[in-house]
Amino acid sequence: MAIRAFLIVLSCLAAATCRGATFSSLQQTLIVTASPQPAQVLKAGEDEITVTWSLNSTFPAGVDSSYKTVTIKLCYAPISQKYRGWRKTVDNLVKDKTCQHKIVANKPYISSSSNNTFTSTVLRDVPTATYFIRAYAQNSEGDEVAYGQTTDSHKAVNLFEIQAITGRHVSLDIASICFSAFSILSLFGFFFLEKRKSKASESK
Amino acid sequence: MENVPAFSATEESGRKKFALPVDSEHKATEFRLFSVAAPHMRAFHLSWISFFACFVSTFAAPPLLPIIRDDLDLTATEIGNAGIAAVSGAVFARVAMGSACDLFGPRLASAALTLLTAPAVYCSSIASGPSTFLIVRFFTGFSLATFVSTQFWMSSLFSAPVVGTANGVAGGWGNLGGGATQLIMPLGFELILKMGSDKFTAWRIAFFIPGLFQMLCAYGIFFLGQDLPDGNYAQLHKSGDKHKDKFSKVLYHAVTNYRGWILALTYGYCFGVELAIDNIIAQYFYDRFNVSLHTAGIIAASFGLANFFSRPGGGMLSDIVARRYGMRGRLWALWSVQTLGGIFCIILGKVGTLGVSVAVMLIFSVFVQAACGLTFGVVPFVSRRSLGIISGMTGAGGNVGAVITQVIFFRGSRYTTEKGIMLMGVMIIACTSVITLIHFPQWGGMFTKPSKGITEEDYYLSEWTEAEKEKGFHKASLKFSENSRHEGGRRVGITESPDTHK
Numbered sequence: 049m050a051i052r053a054f055l056i057v058l059s060c061l062a063a064a065t066c067r068g069a070t071f072s073s074l075q076q077t078l079i080v081t082a083s084p085q086p087a088q089v090l091k092a093g094e095d096e097i098t099v100t101w102s103l104n105s106t107f108p109a110g111v112d113s114s115y116k117t118v119t120i121k122l123c124y125a126p127i128s129q130k131y132r133g134w135r136k137t138v139d140n141l142v143k144d145k146t147c148q149h150k151i152v153a154n155k156p157y158i159s160s161s162s163n164n165t166f167t168s169t170v171l172r173d174v175p176t177a178t179y180f181i182r183a184y185a186q187n188s189e190g191d192e193v194a195y196g197q198t199t200d201s202h203k204a205v206n207l208f209e210i211q212a213i214t215g216r217h218v219s220l221d222i223a224s225i226c227f228s229a230f231s232i233l234s235l236f237g238f239f240f241l242e243k244r245k246s247k248a249s250e251s252k
Numbered sequence: 253m254e255n256v257p258a259f260s261a262t263e264e265s266g267r268k269k270f271a272l273p274v275d276s277e278h279k280a281t282e283f284r285l286f287s288v289a290a291p292h293m294r295a296f297h298l299s300w301i302s303f304f305a306c307f308v309s310t311f312a313a314p315p316l317l318p319i320i321r322d323d324l325d326l327t328a329t330e331i332g333n334a335g336i337a338a339v340s341g342a343v344f345a346r347v348a349m350g351s352a353c354d355l356f357g358p359r360l361a362s363a364a365l366t367l368l369t370a371p372a373v374y375c376s377s378i379a380s381g382p383s384t385f386l387i388v389r390f391f392t393g394f395s396l397a398t399f400v401s402t403q404f405w406m407s408s409l410f411s412a413p414v415v416g417t418a419n420g421v422a423g424g425w426g427n428l429g430g431g432a433t434q435l436i437m438p439l440g441f442e443l444i445l446k447m448g449s450d451k452f453t454a455w456r457i458a459f460f461i462p463g464l465f466q467m468l469c470a471y472g473i474f475f476l477g478q479d480l481p482d483g484n485y486a487q488l489h490k491s492g493d494k495h496k497d498k499f500s501k502v503l504y505h506a507v508t509n510y511r512g513w514i515l516a517l518t519y520g521y522c523f524g525v526e527l528a529i530d531n532i533i534a535q536y537f538y539d540r541f542n543v544s545l546h547t548a549g550i551i552a553a554s555f556g557l558a559n560f561f562s563r564p565g566g567g568m569l570s571d572i573v574a575r576r577y578g579m580r581g582r583l584w585a586l587w588s589v590q591t592l593g594g595i596f597c598i599i600l601g602k603v604g605t606l607g608v609s610v611a612v613m614l615i616f617s618v619f620v621q622a623a624c625g626l627t628f629g630v631v632p633f634v635s636r637r638s639l640g641i642i643s644g645m646t647g648a649g650g651n652v653g654a655v656i657t658q659v660i661f662f663r664g665s666r667y668t669t670e671k672g673i674m675l676m677g678v679m680i681i682a683c684t685s686v687i688t689l690i691h692f693p694q695w696g697g698m699f700t701k702p703s704k705g706i707t708e709e710d711y712y713l714s715e716w717t718e719a720e721k722e723k724g725f726h727k728a729s730l731k732f733s734e735n736s737r738h739e740g741g742r743r744v745g746i747t748e749s750p751d752t753h754k
Binding site for chain 1: 318321322323325327328329360363364367368370371374375377378380450451452453455456457460463464467470471474484486539542
């Protein structure tokens with residue numbers, strides 16, 4: 049088990065040093081729009097998001113020659129990153145934690161189509177936070193080469209919220225309370241039994 | 253004029269009645285790990301397993317934090333505060349537990365506490381935000397007071413030559429829970445997830461695992477355990493065999509014994525440091541060396557799992573040096589091991605590569621945990637009348653150390669985590685130096701010789717007044733004085749071996 053852990057550690061180190069793509073090196077060549085309105089609150093597991101992406105035609109033709117797949121993610125807005133270091137924005141894309149939830153994963157990139165659309169329900173493990181949407185274009189190795197996002201470079205406009213599922217169920221609440229009550233009752237039972245035993249030994 | 257008790261063994265049949273060899277107090281003089289014979293070894297296994305369960309419950313949240321912090325929308329400060337709350341609850345609970353053991357016996361005291369804190373574990377499932385999360389972690393942390401009942405119980409059932417070992421193994425294997433939970437909870441979570449739950453529900457269901465475990469342990473202790481070799485407190489009180497002491501007297505003799513306070517301080521810098529590390533080490537490796545959360549969890553677990561041998565090793569080392577050098581040897585061993593722990597802590601804060609850091613962390617864990625074992629090789633001898641409260645004070649000191657250390661070094665952004673670890677090492681060395689001030693009149697201290705003409709009886713019987721002695725309340729202390737004679741070292745002890753045939 050120690051050896052396995054050591055190998056995992058080694059491979060993580062290797063991965064970190066091999067892929068050094070940074071966000072600042074990416075070109076913003078994609079235009080991304082999404083269905084959520086600014087300040088709209090979506091419910092996880094219920095509401096749907098429709099994302100549309102296309103190549104920005106102001107860029108010279110051929111800029112997308114290396115784009116093979118597209119991945120679209122939900123990304124945390126700065127207000128949801130505050131005081132939460134595990135969502136920090138870092139330039140090195142391998143270490144960047146801004147976008148942790150995938151909406152579309154590795155969909156083939158079709159350059160001729162100008163209106164790529166995808167609709168999906170917000171997954172049930174998305175936490176309550178403020179988000180924007182970003183699309184990454186990837187090359188054949190899977191490395192990011194370009195991006196587009198629904199907000200501006202300061203990540204200040206066009207943000208929407210998602211309300212997570214609570215994870216609590218009535219059955220869980222009842223089970224917790226029943227087991228807790230059972231514990232306390234057992235304790236009283238113990239004291240009662242103990243008193244009875246000691247009375248018995250006194251009368252012997 | 254005494255009742256003939258129905259449950260005590262007469263001295264002549266002492267050997268026949270117990271599976272292990274015993275001394276005049278019927279405490280076992282041997283420690284047989286693979287036996288479950290009642291009452292000694294059975295109590296040992298019951299107490300370390302239930303203490304293990306309490307550790308699993310108290311540190312059940314940290315490995316699942318990546319899920320919990322998203323579900324409850326926690327900030328870094330709220331997580332830090334909950335971590336501090338988890339270890340601060342036990343500060344007063346440990347002292348209270350010490351008194352409860354002195355008055356009601358470790359069996360009832362630990363079963364009661366384990367059952368009282370199980371609701372906090374169950375209710376972790378219904379936590380809905382940062383404040384409810386902090387509250388359940390706070391009350392769950394009270395269960396760490398079962399440490400005191402464990403040490404008290406071992407000190408009541410095992411004789412001086414093996415008490416350090418018994419305390420060390422029981423304490424160490426209980427502390428294992430802090431490491432095991434980093435593996436148990438994620439495993440439970442994954443299994444529940446596979447059965448079709450959402451992430452935000454699965455972590456809630458997972459908390460029933462430690463809750464049920466705790467409840468089962470309480471039942472085991474109540475029905476299978478026994479306070480003393482001769483019976484349970486309630487029966488012995490009624491039969492007149494054991495005098496029911498007054499809380500005010502027990503408390504007075506505990507707080508006026510300066511050695512208890514010194515050990516409380518130094519325990520804060522071995523056990524307290526261990527608790528602080530349990531809370532921060534996974535994040536440290538995750539953030540500084542960019543390993544995955546899974547790997548960080550394995551590294552964090554290995555810190556706690558070293559307790560399997562390091563704390564018992566400390567207890568055994570205490571007993572081994574005591575055979576030759578008595579109490580003075582125990583004190584020297586404690587000071588040196590804990591100071592070395594501090595030195596390795598400073599080194600841990602300084603190293604910058606992953607492999608070396610893990611290696612130094614493992615060495616550091618061995619020394620710091622062995623120091624915990626060594627501390628409880630000394631504690632049983634500080635007081636006989638107030639053993640419970642002294643154990644409780646020392647244990648509470650451990651938690652105070654954890655709170656202070658986390659508040660000064662690991663909260664907010666004043667120090668980077670590595671600087672905090674280095675400074676913590678400096679504080680360990682500084683606070684450990686007060687061990688040099690401990691002096692037992694009958695045995696001496698690190699730099700002091702035993703005071704002339706003072707015997708073990710003088711020290712332990714000084715806790716009883718003449719009136720109490722006339723009523724015969726001090727008998728247990730008298731027996732203990734005899735049995736602890738070899739703490740004077742080889743030149744004194746061997747010829748006066750424990751007497752089982754008087």
